[in-house]
Amino acid sequence: MQVLKFGGTSVGNAQAIDQVCQIVNQYPRKGQLVVVVSAMSGTTDKLIKAGELSGKSHDGYKTLLQEIEARHLDTIRELFPIGAQSGLLSQVKKRLNELELLCDGIYQVGELSRRCLDQIMSFGELLSSYLVAERLKLLGLNAAWKDSRELIMTDDHFGNAQVDQEMTEHQVTKYFQHAAAEYIVVPGFIAANAERDTTTLGRGGSDYTAAIIAAAMDANRLEIWTDVSGMMTADPRLVPQAIPIPHISYAEAMELSHFGAKVIYPPTIQPVMDRRIPIWIKNTFAPHDYGTLIQDNGEKPFPVTGISGIQHIALLTLEGSGMVGIPGFSKRLFDALLRERINVILITQSSSEHSITVGIHETDMLKAKAAVDSEFSQEIFDKKIAPLLVEKDLCIVAAVGDNMKNYHGLSGKLFGALGRNAINVRAIAQGSTEKNISAVINKADVKKALNVIHEAFFENETKQVNLFVAGVGNVGGKLLEQLHQQQHFLLNELGIQVRIIAVANSRQMVFSEDGLSHDKWKDALAQGDSMDLQQFAAKLKSMNLRNSVFVDNTASEDVARIYETFLQHGISVVTCNKIACSASYASYKKLKDLARKFNASFLFETNVGAGLPVINTLNDLVRSGDKVRTIEAVLSGSLNFVFNNFVNGADFRKVVKAAQDEGYTEPDPRIDLSGKDVMRKILILARESGAEMELEDIENHSFLPAECLEAADVAGFYEQLDVHANHFQQLLQNANDEGKRLKFVARYHNGKASVGLQAVAPDHPFYKLEGKDNIVLYTTNRYAEQPLIVRGAGAGADVTASGIFADIMRTVRN
Structure with a gap:
């Protein structure tokens, strides 16, 4: 004997019922075939609602009964030829009249008991199983319908009755030993107590009905036909990467079903497990799919099933x-x-x-x-x-x-x-x-x-990273280009899938939980919502995606202030924005502590030296126990460009303007020339080496006359550069007279830091620093004779984006 159970979606309409009957008709039989049927999908919910409304003396139950009637009668008209419909319609109508009379009585009394609700719920399975049995007969099969209330005996706990196993086994065995039909259709879910009152076995109880019969008759196997191709490693509605489980043990299936796996009703497994009857979960709508076979355990590819x-x-x-x-x-x-x-x-x-x-x-x-x-x-x-x-x-x-x-x-x-x-x-x-x-x-x-x-357990070869990117101008745009260029390498070589979940600029923002296309994010952003930083942060947190990383490519103080809330929610922060790390020491320390406390990464390599490994090198020195004695550095690519081009005969004003036109300086060049940006950078390095220092503690030996800094606007600033042209020429002449070159140098030593213009001699490592390069010299206990030198391009959208890219990859490793 084989027992096949078909769920509600498997008999949800005429086409589905026909598919079920085709599966049964083509099934390779070994003895009797028992077909257990659930109610048509959604019917039980409507029956419960109708019962509740009638119990409240609300005549809305009549509308629900009419809908149930129309659905079943329409199914008959689609499923059977006209000549066979009359008797079927009469039988179904008779059942529905019984249901209506029952609800009418409850309506009059104004009270719904659990006993009456069980009786109401039984009509779903009674009707659907009757239609399946008649359809099998129409196909020429020797089929019969049997009321499961005459087979399965329970106690009086209506709604979730407990089965009397001994009496049930006796009744099932007695019936099937004498049943003449080859195909026997049984309604699932319903049973009866000793007084022959209708009881139910709990939602999902049709599986249990099938298991009880299979165990009683020691069937060859039990098949559960549903709308999915077996059990999955997780619920695919919540975990898109879930994969099918081809083989699983009884104990594992019981555990998973107990903990919410809805493919099989938890009590189903015990009766057949005791008899070692295999359970096969199959897909009615994809019958050739393998599904999941539940039996004694075999070898498993993963430690977790x-x-x-x-x-x-x-x-x-x-x-x-x-x-x-x-x-x-x-x-x-x-x-x-x-x-x-x-x-x-x-x-x-x-x-x-x-x-x-x-x-x-x-x-x-x-x-x-x-x-x-x-x-x-x-x-x-x-x-x-x-x-x-x-x-x-x-x-x-x-x-x-x-x-x-x-x-x-x-x-x-x-x-x-x-x-x-x-x-x-x-x-x-x-x-x-x-x-x-x-x-x-x-x-x-x-x-x-x-x-x-x-x-962690099933995707060892692939790790997903979800990015939320603020700032998609020069640096942010280059970052997205680089991510797009490397996406196949990251996936195939490193097992990292990077998804762009959100992008935002100062005007607009757009989110996509499935990820924004690399070639369409600009169009999506143009049609996005107005940018609101608080809403952006709230949306990021509410999406609650794993391995989330907030990437700040802005220079916004408001954006920097919101890092704290991200880190508190375990969301990593990667930033080229120097404001957070050069704010008060207490604020800087708090962000670092939050990152440790909530297991998030707070990475800001590009705060100093763009893509150069300046901060990571310093971190490695400190973590390995080395002690920093001195840091000397040229940390401004824009200032290095300016002084590399400010040579004999050059006009300082024109050199600064050229640097601005090339994009090496901020729109207001005073931000660079004032030394404030370099002060922030040396402050960050001092803090990363262990110093508790504030920005105000750094000496700034400015080379700009006060009138230049105090100009009303950028145009006024350039006018003042002309006014003070002799001042700049004198600085250059003094350096030339000594055979030296001008460099804007940052220095940290013995807990003190300073920035300012210096003339460096030909034997100094800074002397030959060209273009917009940065250079950092670390003199430490281990590197006492010759400093450790980090040197390279320290400005530009490409190198800054690559540094941010590298930090994103570090969040994956962390």
């Missing part, structure tokens, strides 16, 4: 010093919950016996609170324990696998992945069999958590 989650969880915590060393507290807690028929999903207890925590469904938390506080009222009054603590808006995520016990460090891998993405774990449970690791987290984090765990 699948991940799943249960939403709408509440945690109950009973705690108090009066519990320590006193037996019976746990029993009383569970007895109180049992009396209210509250299912406990998760249990964890502190080793000190000071507290015990259980997870339940949120719908039960109020009656659980009342029941437990009543049970321990005396202890609460005596202050031996605290009133029951209830926390809601939680969910459970679980990693399941028979093979987990053979691998070390799986728990660390799971919790490390959650921690790196700022997902707080509220409670943990792991069975002694090591087949399951469960964690309770905030409900808002469930999608990110499932994706993070899935990535």
Whole structure:
């Protein structure tokens, strides 16, 4: 015997029912074939709603009954030839009249009992299974319909009745041993108690019906036909990268179904597992797909077989010093919950016996609170324990696998992945069999958590990074170009998938959870929403994507101020904006501390030297125990360009204007020539070497006359350069007379820092520094005789973008 169960979507319309019957007709039979059928998709929900409305004496139930009737009658008209319709329509109409009379009676009384609701819900399966049986007969098969209420015996717990296994097995065996039909169609989900009242087996109970019959008859196998091609490593609606699971053990399937995998109803597995009957999950609409075979365990390619989650969880915590060393507290807690028929999903207890925590469904938390506080009222009054603590808006995520016990460090891998993405774990449970690791987290984090765990265990070859980019001008535009150029290399060689989730400029912003196309982001931004920094930040946080990185390519103080909120949510920050790191030391330190506390990266290599490894080199020296003695540097590519071109016969004003026209300076060149930018850079290096220093502590030996700095605007500034042309020529002449060259130098030594124009001799490393290059000399305990030198292009959109790119890659490694 084989048992096939078809779910609601598999019989959702005439075409689907015909597909089911074709599958049955073509099935290679080995003895009798039992077909268990669910209600047409959506019908049970409408029946429940109709019952609730009639129980409230609301005549809206009539509309729902009319919709149910129309759907079934229309299905008959599509599925059967005209000559066969009359009798079928009459039988279905008769059933629907019984349903209407039942609802009318409830409407008159104004009360809906659980017994009556079970009876109402039964009509969905009764109708759909009847249609399937008649369609099989039409195909010429020796088919019969059997009411499962005559086979499956339960107790009186309406809504989720418990099966009397002994009586049920007797009735099932007796019937099938004498059944003459080769194909027997049975309605799922419904059963009856000893008084022959209709009961139900819980939502999803059609799977259970099939399993009961399969176990009773020791079937060759049980097949569950649904609308997906088997069980997946995670819910594909939440985890797009989920992959099919071809083989899975009974224990693993039970764990995954218990923790929310909806492909199979949890009680289904136990009856067939006891008889070692294989379960095959198949897709009605893709019958040639392999699906998932559930049987005794075999070899697995991964230590974890699948991940799943249960939403709408509440945690109950009973705690108090009066519990320590006193037996019976746990029993009383569970007895109180049992009396209210509250299912406990998760249990964890502190080793000190000071507290015990259980997870339940949120719908039960109020009656659980009342029941437990009543049970321990005396202890609460005596202050031996605290009133029951209830926390809601939680969910459970679980990693399941028979093979987990053979691998070390799986728990660390799971919790490390959650921690790196700022997902707080509220409670943990792991069975002694090591087949399951469960964690309770905030409900808002469930999608990110499932994706993070899935990535950790099933996507070892690929890691997804989600970028939110502010500033898409010269530097930002180049960055997006470089990401586009390297996307195939990153994916194929490094296993990194970079997605641009959002881009923004000072005017507009645009988001796409699926990622913005590299060749269409400009068009999307042009049609985006008006830029609002607070809304941008709120949207970024609400999307709650794993491995999120905020990239700041601006020079905005407002943008810099918002780093804190990102880091607090575990969102990494990569920036070329120097404002945050050169603000007050307290602010700089706070950002660094937040990054450590919330496992986020805060990277700003391009703050000094564009794409040069200036900061990373310094970090490596300090982390390895070296001590910085002196830092000497030319840190302004624009100023180096200016003084490299300010030679004999040159006009200082024209040189500065040329630097501005080439894009080496800010729109207002005073920002560069004042030395303020260089002060920020040497401050950052001093801080990264361990100094607690403020910007005001740095001496600025400005070479610009005060009138130049105080000009009303840029035009006035250039006028003052003309006025003071002799001053600049004298600076140049003095250097030439000594055989030296002018360089704007930053210096840090013995806790003090300064910036200013210096004339350097031919034997100095700065003397031959050309173009817009930067150079940094680190004199340390290890590099005492000859300083460690970092030198190269220190300005330009391309090199700055490449430095930001490198920092983004570092967030992946971190």
